[in-house]
Amino acid sequence: MNSNIKSNLIFLCLLLHSVLSQAQDFQLHYDFRHTVDPKLNPKNFPMISFQYFKEIDTLGTGSFLFKAQTFLDGEKNNTNQAFLQVSQSLRFWKPKVYLSLNYSGGLGIAEPSFGYYIRNSFGVGVAYPFQWKGAWISAAALYRYNAFQKGSHDPQFTFYFGRGFLNYKIFVEGSIVAWTENRNQGIEYTKGLTGKKFAFFGDPQIWFTIKKGLAVGSRVSLYYHLLTDKNIVQAYPTVGTRYKF
Numbered sequence: 001m002n003s004n005i006k007s008n009l010i011f012l013c014l015l016l017h018s019v020l021s022q023a024q025d026f027q028l029h030y031d032f033r034h035t036v037d038p039k040l041n042p043k044n045f046p047m048i049s050f051q052y053f054k055e056i057d058t059l060g061t062g063s064f065l066f067k068a069q070t071f072l073d074g075e076k077n078n079t080n081q082a083f084l085q086v087s088q089s090l091r092f093w094k095p096k097v098y099l100s101l102n103y104s105g106g107l108g109i110a111e112p113s114f115g116y117y118i119r120n121s122f123g124v125g126v127a128y129p130f131q132w133k134g135a136w137i138s139a140a141a142l143y144r145y146n147a148f149q150k151g152s153h154d155p156q157f158t159f160y161f162g163r164g165f166l167n168y169k170i171f172v173e174g175s176i177v178a179w180t181e182n183r184n185q186g187i188e189y190t191k192g193l194t195g196k197k198f199a200f201f202g203d204p205q206i207w208f209t210i211k212k213g214l215a216v217g218s219r220v221s222l223y224y225h226l227l228t229d230k231n232i233v234q235a236y237p238t239v240g241t242r243y244k245f
Helices: 005-022
Strands: 024-030 045-055 062-071 081-090 097-112 115-131 135-146 150-165 171-184 196-202 205-211 215-222 233-244
Touching: 024 215, 081 115, 081 205, 097 135, 097 150, 115 150
Parallel strands: none
Antiparallel strands: 024 045, 024 233, 045 062, 062 081, 081 097, 097 115, 115 135, 135 150, 150 171, 171 196, 171 205, 196 215, 205 215, 215 233
């Protein structure tokens, strides 16, 4: 084969892989948490989520994820909370265990009109992605620093799963992030508290493809020790649409 033709074919394959190995995901949901739990939630509201994912290259040396989410539960459905997450995995060795780096944080507004932080967290650890019975799975264990007034040093565990059915006309996915943190965050509200608390967030989802790139479905937001100090799991369902491009 002519060397120029061979080089062009290699370049075309690499370009095609770079296009196929990245995805942008836009989701619009309507959250029914007031319907489910009216005592703790004054209203149902829309929610917007955007996600960008990209593999670094064709050699399997890592991936990059950016995710942003906003709740439109403010006055006249203005933005009341914004959250973002950035994750990077890297591998420069043969064993398929990745260095995992993570950042998350955000801002919010509480009634009547004062702001609050979704405190920054920084994580570093290892991740192991694999396939099992047709499912894509990734598990990660990290050291996590929660940037409270009184900093908290903790473990974090992250689990992701995704599996397609009926030639991916139905797709089930979701993640669970679990960690510990200091009960005393160095602020007046937590003054006098001691020890650690366990918390987690999950977002299992199911999607039904309408046509290429467009799907309808549902997500359930799971909270433990995030919205209340009570020892209860809060589960809030949504209906939504998703467009991948």
